[in-house]
Amino acid sequence: MTAPMVNLTIEGRPVAVPPGTNLVEAAKQAGVLIPHYCYHPGLPVAGVCRMCLVEVEKSPKLAPACATAVAEGQVVHVHSEKAREARKGVLEMLLINHPLDCPICDQSGECELQDYTYQEGRADSRYREPKRFNPVEDFGGDVMYVPNRCILCTRCVRFMDDVAKDTVLNVTERGDRAHIGKFEGKDLTHPWAANVVDLCPVGALLSKDFLNKARAWELDRTASVCTGCSQGCNIIVETRDNVVMRFRPRSNEAVNEFFMCDHGRMNYRGLNRRDRLEVPTILGPRGHEAVDWEVAIDAAVRVLKGKRAYVLASPNCSNETLHLLSRLVKKTNGVGSFRVDQGIEAPLPGVTDLALRADRAANGRGAELVGFTRNETPLAGLQAGDALIIADHALSRADLEMAGRASAVIVLSSTMPAGLARADVVLPTCTVVEEEGSFTNLRGRVQRFLQAKAAPGLARPGWYVLADVLQAMGESTAFFLARDVFQDLATSNPAFAGLSYDQLGLRGLPIAGQAAGVAS
């Protein structure tokens, strides 16, 4: 940014921001939160809620911070007597028709109306008349609308109009009868429509899927990356008692801004599967026998001895697991391949380079970078005498037929691949929410994800198991953490050169040779 910075004072704190910044964003940089409802950094400014009124010195009346650009030498008071009194009045008006149903409202605990009323609202209401009542409405998709709770901030309307570019919602009627309505014959079926639930500052727009399932304060939140497609949207995994309850988007301006698609949101269900592999087993005379990890690793090494390892790795495996699989492939002169499931691409028009990609897997790029080949029939090259290693990869009917050619099968998965006739060694692994690791998205951005819940039974992260297998085969793999494996990847693979977990942080960095930020 070459333009000179604008200097101003907010709540007595000096701050310098680029010209054109609004006061809400400038205040965030000064560490001051200006209460607001209709303003959202990802949406156009509307200035309808009047909650962000602040006092600007030498200005005749209070200014809405979201619609006021910074000016040189401006002095802003957010918590002055006058500003607080104005916002108290706004809150009282918003609460006139807002029902006191926080105990049954899904938003309670993460509701901005609750928070700001608690912070600076009146303790009681002066409104004695009966409140307006409208019945709950189904908006289609995963969204339901509770008009009584709506404060008409129009964030949802602006998201659908300006970001999704699919005009579905509007403000119907006027005055105190106003509510959010749908256009005739339209539904919230846009593949990104469920973002309006996150955008809604109150409990007016709710997710039907999450309805009544958990309270906001019971959830544990962990930073992660969505595995729904190769876009690699940053997400927050919310768990309760070791069960994944929902996914929500985590803002990252270089990838997904503030949004995530409905397909990604619903992916959490697969992570709560009950039919998980929990103990390592080997094929003995009496069928699959549960054994210790040491015995299972030894059995895997015995099975691999003298054979070519044909690795069928899921493009949802982490970079770390894929790296160690590629070392195994190199050691045995084997082959590594994978297939990426295809779906319909669904872009979000309002955001540059953001879409639900046709490639429905998180780490296809990472798999290619460590030397795996992408193939529609990934088992075509499997020869008799090869040892097939299936790492979390789903098997099609054709795959199952071809898998019969392998002389030995090792399963390194979180669940048993459906239809697989036999497995000599089964090594249970963690899912993406049970381990730490990293993915490489389609633009070559390496992003970390963290562990959100405990793994069932004796399941271990894929890289942990593979490090033991390689160790037993005579390689030096003294890895104790996922970051050690990533370090090994960064030193051995030029694409990942210079990267480390500390540098990646939680927002990720592009691989070597890739332009920073979003490629066009």
Add this chain to the structure above:
Amino acid sequence: MAINVKVVERPIEETSYVRATLKGMANTLKHLVGGHRVTTQYPEQRESISRRWRGTHRMLTTEDGKAKCVACGLCPTVCPANCIKLVPGEDEQGNRYPLVFDIDEFRCIFCGYCQEVCPEEAIHLGRHYENAEFNREGFIYDLERLMAQTHPVTEMWDPADPKGE
């Protein structure tokens, strides 16, 4: 060497036990014939307990016999003993209600926070102390049992009326 012990000579009226024995017997006889009794003849007779007595729980119901609880989740959140298990659900009319509402009365420390926090005045502690069961599972009260209890409910301490008058 003998220790010098000071021996006090007292008159016979003071050292004799006869007088003290008679005095004690008189006291005993007085209680035998007098009306002063300490023992309560439980279970025929009951002690009255405080209105703020905190005993086993009771779930209040609406006129149409449903639990008042809306499954907001505040009582399991506030419970210091972690003894309330709550699973929220939705009925045919779209109202939120508890699918499961279990209180483990063994774990409960009868602090009364659940009653205090309840926005619907649904869960209450009870003025009740007779709890006997044939097995341990009987002390995990489910919603049906909590609703079936009939004993009077506990009154909360009112800061405006600290003595309960």
